Amino acid sequence: MAKREIGVGLIGFGTIGTGVVRVLREHAQSIGERLGAPLKIVRIADLDIKTDRGVKIPKGMLTADARGLINDPAVDIVVELIGGLEPARSFQLEALRAGKPVVTANKAVLSAHGIELATAAEEAGVVLGFEASVGGGIPVIRALKESVAGDRNLEVYGIVNGTCNYILTEMAAGRGEFAEVVGRAQKLGLAEADPSYDVDGLDSLHKLVVLTALAFGKVIDPKAVHVEGIRSVSGVDMAYARDFGYTIKLLAVARDTANGVEARVHPAMVPNSHLLAKVAGAFNGVCLRGRALGTSVYYGQGAGMMPTATAVVADLIEAARSVLAGQAPLVLPYGQPAASLDKARVVPMADIEHEHYIRFQLSDKPGALAKITTILASVGISIATVAQHEKPSKGAVPVVMRTHRTQEKALAKALARIAKLAEVRARPVVIRVEETLGQDH
Amino acid sequence: MAKREIGVGLIGFGTIGTGVVRVLREHAQSIGERLGAPLKIVRIADLDIKTDRGVKIPKGMLTADARGLINDPAVDIVVELIGGLEPARSFQLEALRAGKPVVTANKAVLSAHGIELATAAEEAGVVLGFEASVGGGIPVIRALKESVAGDRNLEVYGIVNGTCNYILTEMAAGRGEFAEVVGRAQKLGLAEADPSYDVDGLDSLHKLVVLTALAFGKVIDPKAVHVEGIRSVSGVDMAYARDFGYTIKLLAVARDTANGVEARVHPAMVPNSHLLAKVAGAFNGVCLRGRALGTSVYYGQGAGMMPTATAVVADLIEAARSVLAGQAPLVLPYGQPAASLDKARVVPMADIEHEHYIRFQLSDKPGALAKITTILASVGISIATVAQHEKPSKGAVPVVMRTHRTQEKALAKALARIAKLAEVRARPVVIRVEETLGQDH
Secondary structure, eight states: OOOEEEEEEEEOOHHHHHHHHHHHHTTTTHHHHHHHHHHEEEEOSSHHHHHHSSSSSTTSEEEEEEEHHHHHHOOSSEEESSSSSHHHHHHHHHOOOOHOOOOEEOOHHHHHHHHHHHHHHHHHOOOEOOGSSSTTTSSHIIOOOOOOTTTTTEEEEEEEHHHHHHHHHHHTTSSHHHHHHHHHHHHTSOOOTTHHHHSSHHHHHHHHHHHHHHHHEEEEGGSSSSEOOTTOHHHHHHHHHHHTTTEEEEEEEEEEEETEEEEEEEEEEEEOOOOOOOOOTTEEEEEEEEEEEEEEEEEEEOHHHHHHHHHHHHHHHHHHHHHHHHHOOOOTTTSGGGGGGGHHHHHHGGGOOOEEEEEEEEEESTHHHHHHHHHHTTTTTOOEEEEEEEBBBEEEEEEEESSSSEHHHHHHHHHHTTTOOTOOOSEEEEEEOOOOTTTTO | OOOEEEEEEOOOOHHHHHHHHHHHHHHHHHHHHHHOOEEEEEEEEEEESSOOOSSOOOTTTTSSSSHHHHHOOOOOOEEEEOOTTTTHHHHHHHHHHOOOOOEEOHHHHHHHHHHHHHHHHHHHHEEEEEEGGGGTTOHHIIIIIIITSOEEEEEEEEOOHHHHHHHHHHHTTTSOHHHHHHHHHHHSSSOSSHHHHHTHHHHHHHHHHHHHHHSEEEEEEEGSSOOOTTTTOOHHHHHHHHHHEEEEEEEHHHHHTTEEEEEEEEEEEEESGEEEEEEEEEEEEEEEETTTEEEEEEEOOOOOOOHHHHHHHHHHHHHHHHHHHHHHOSSHHHHHHHHOOEOOBBBOOGGGGEEEEEEEEEETTHHHHHHHHHHHHHTOEEEEEEOOOOOOOEEEEEEEEEEEEEHHHHHHHHHHHHTOOTTTTTEEEEEEEEEOOOOOO
16 A cells, blocks of 8 residues: 555535545544545635635635646545536546546435446546435445445435424424524524525435435436425424324435335424434434345434534545555445446325325314315225314314325315315315334335 | 356354345345345355254255365355354454455454454455444444544444343333343343343443444453443332433443543433433444534344344445455455554543432331431432332332432442441442433533
């Protein structure tokens, strides 16, 4: 093993980039011992080369020229942390084609172009590392790629967006409704100025696509996946959930079924007995169910400067080992040749069965409930429980129901008819109840 | 990559060995796709070659000659599943010295001879895989070796013995005292005929030594570690724990401190708000705290045929990749050269501070409690709460106390003096209360 220095070039000097600089510096000695050579940042590219990030950077290390960084001979490994599709994709491809390993946290580009990028890495015989793209510092990518490589995975699901989980945790604790809590999360740096990517479920979707490829060896079209964010979750539904023994979480769920991959992102009521119900604040929890292994759970900080930087540095170490040994990595980016991943059908949401929580606002007149239950019965929906706890306010009574397992399309049909009733005073709120997570069904 | 077959030789055809045969057969196709070559059992050695394990084995594959298996040219990788120190150690060394990768679930031999075995693997340039040695199918070994390689680990702790956790879960649910539940666990195959290795904490100790080496890069002497099993845990203490908001678990704890490694195995009261309190039945949960990553948790089936076999097969795939590529593995057995691991001092239990739960059986006479509290005060132990709920039975009153943080040696001194009091009717029960898991302190 040549005792030289491994040079890292960083594209994108935001929060995670700053964390990577800090981890590499603070743990330089132990990392050097592991590798037998120092691992050092030699170049950082960012459009903003003025702002102080709180870490000292030698003059001349910063550049606005990412392409120059990629082609700098001192750069052995390229870290892409700018996010988004372009120019991230082009930067990664250029680096890989130049024979340089790439490490990234960019789930958006992986979800859209993961196969193209992995293929380029395989052709170049270099590492494409993306542990940081899902679950921050939780090593769920490596677990899927290597640790369960001999199993057949049936299900991968969990809480993969720390921002949403923070917001829902605050709301569940009665510390405000959505808009108010988002404002607080923004002040704490837990939500972006424009929080849409997180709260509308897109971040979770991109992570789900990455997990699905690793867990099942199947590529799904993100556009075919049902995605609902958390904007419509309200304190009143959280209170009902609590009464029923559930916690509302934003879940990303993928199941490998005979009819295709069931993949979906939406708020759901999770039984309080499930470990995911205990995942609070900005933490993440990912559950994996395999035929041989059964259920395993990975829990930790799913975001934040230092946790995510840990994942980037783990990939850097893997890449550096390969560079130092002058060997191609033995494990491919997806744990199997990118060409061997199958394009899979996504099961339409309309065909999926759930128990449902439904909250109606009905006018306080006799017969309203009868009309609704009649319509539900006419499409074959069976009701498990009905609750009408509160006193009417402004002439409207909240009525909460829980259905037995019902196909989404039957429910949609019934709700379209119910919407036309004069007695219905607001759009009904529907939240799926996850009673079969981690079970054959 | 040469498209040949990789032959696996299995030494030890018990439960896990049978699971390995099943996983390799049932998932042969997907494993073959990952590797680009079939991975097959070619030889199985066991002293008992008569018993039917429920899997079909071709005639001639079974042998009682383990050394013959190791030297069989058709065997590319040796799996050692016989457990114990010898001949397991010799078999592993012979295989490694013959240039054959070794995969094992044997925490006893790793805890005693891990450095010797890892050194032999490094010299031969082959894999020594032991993912199955801790946490069954939970990929905690690989997480420590690779995923947190850039972090500085501060703490690793958890529930690592499924047998004990099953017994404690049953007892906490009121389904019998220790002896009765052990009998049931034996009938269910969850406890050995002689359950000592599990219930006396030795299994947890061996796993803790493996975790400590991986997490901190430090080798500790198992004989220096304080180990208490679960034989003395009783239903009455479980009931008190529940009243106070705790669950009694057998914990293995290691902390990297300035004074050495704090390492210990004993029953402890875990706050119900901690994820470990939710780990029920035969499941395991391992928590890791790193400076950058913070706390992460790994949860799953810590034992059993198929989960543990999954971990063995993950290591087999890693070893097979290296054999097929004709390359030494890039990651060493401990994630760093075995020679770079430091021998570390184990902090004496006497010097460690805890809050303690203590249950006394006192004679029902005035003054007994005063004498005890006077002794405790004389060695500087401060009492947080005292409870005396129940009516006396046979003239003895149970008195339950909780101390503030107290050094073990101060408590031992006080208890020695308290034992001499005529009013004390039975040996006091002491259980540590873990209030600082996952915190700086």
